[in-house]
Amino acid sequence: MRSRLLFFLLLFAIPARAVLPDAPLDDPAQEARAKALIAQMRCVVCEGEPLADSRTEVAADIRRAVREQVQAGAGDRQIKDYLVSRYGEAILLNPALRPATFPLWLGPLVIFLAAALAASFYFRQRRHP
Amino acid sequence: MHPNDIRRSPYLRLIPLGIFLMLALLMASGLFNSKPAPMVSPLVGKEMPNLNLPQAQNTARTFGLRAIRNEVAIVSLFASWCEPCVAEHTLLARLAQESGARIYGIAWRDRQEKVLAWLGKHGNPYHVVMLDELGLSTAALGVHGLPETYVIAPSGVIAHKHSGPLTEEDLQQTILPLVARMKNAK
Numbered sequence: 001m002r003s004r005l006l007f008f009l010l011l012f013a014i015p016a017r018a019v020l021p022d023a024p025l026d027d028p029a030q031e032a033r034a035k036a037l038i039a040q041m042r043c044v045v046c047e048g049e050p051l052a053d054s055r056t057e058v059a060a061d062i063r064r065a066v067r068e069q070v071q072a073g074a075g076d077r078q079i080k081d082y083l084v085s086r087y088g089e090a091i092l093l094n095p096a097l098r099p100a101t102f103p104l105w106l107g108p109l110v111i112f113l114a115a116a117l118a119a120s121f122y123f124r125q126r127r128h129p
Numbered sequence: 130m131h132p133n134d135i136r137r138s139p140y141l142r143l144i145p146l147g148i149f150l151m152l153a154l155l156m157a158s159g160l161f162n163s164k165p166a167p168m169v170s171p172l173v174g175k176e177m178p179n180l181n182l183p184q185a186q187n188t189a190r191t192f193g194l195r196a197i198r199n200e201v202a203i204v205s206l207f208a209s210w211c212e213p214c215v216a217e218h219t220l221l222a223r224l225a226q227e228s229g230a231r232i233y234g235i236a237w238r239d240r241q242e243k244v245l246a247w248l249g250k251h252g253n254p255y256h257v258v259m260l261d262e263l264g265l266s267t268a269a270l271g272v273h274g275l276p277e278t279y280v281i282a283p284s285g286v287i288a289h290k291h292s293g294p295l296t297e298e299d300l301q302q303t304i305l306p307l308v309a310r311m312k313n314a315k
Contacts, residue, residue: 004293045273057238058274061267086271088171111148118145 170290182259209247
């Protein structure tokens with residue numbers, strides 16, 4: 001944990017290196033698709049920042065990779081899977097609904113239903129002493 | 130038993146309390162978890178991605194990461210501008226010597242002349258040095274920053290990934306034993 005913290009601190013201590021602005025794709029439809037995909041991702045090396053906003057080199061490289069794959073004809077699902085296989089589900093702002101994330105999505109709902117059920121029993125009991 | 134008795138059963142009321150207690154215990158155990166387990170990269174267990182890069186010593190020649198096969202190998206991302214990489218560099222030289230594993234270096238977002246000057250100054254423990262000027266390896270290898278170290282199995286599968294500088298402890302506790310295990314399993 002300490003060495004990881006030190007690593008990140010040292011990374012910020014490295015003299016600032018210019019990150020060139022993204023080069024958009026020539027085809028406007030492809031560029032729009034790439035932007036839409038990028039909008040669904042977070043910067044993996046900055047706390048909570050969206051991928052689109054980050055000025056880090058890693059984020060710039062990931063955005064370029066998305067553009068390259070869009071241009072090469074890869075599908076949205078394919079591109080997301082590519083990045084998730086490298087960075088984990090955490091790269092997606094909305095984690096996919098899969099068996100592994102069912103507890104995350106359905107947990108609150110289940111707890112609410114359990115509470116509602118218990119409450120209904122309580123109130124019924126009140127009416128039929 | 131009369132059906133109404135079931136609804137009146139005091140045990141039913143305890144169910145929401147039970148759920149709450151279980152959740153509370155689960156979350157409390159997280160509070161006392163003083164040493165969170167280091168995150169394992171999703172790349173562990175997957176084959177080394179296909180990536181061809183020019184070689185730093187002769188950019189007319191390329192090297193493909195998929196060519197790393199039938200040996201236990203280390204892939205190390207570094208750069209001449211990376212301060213923490215200097216300290217790790219001496220460890221890498223020892224790692225190559227003590228483990229017998231070849232180290233393949235990737236100079237990340239760096240320039241040829243700077244890389245060669247840096248290797249001349251600090252020594253070159255790498256079997257091959259690839260030059261990645263544009264950061265093509267970033268998304269391909271799930272790079273978070275520098276340095277990054279990958280241990281590759283003879284099958285080409287990534288057996289371990291370490292983000293950040295390697296320490297003596299990492300070498301002794303994790304990397305060297307892992308390399309030794311994989312070499313013996315061959």
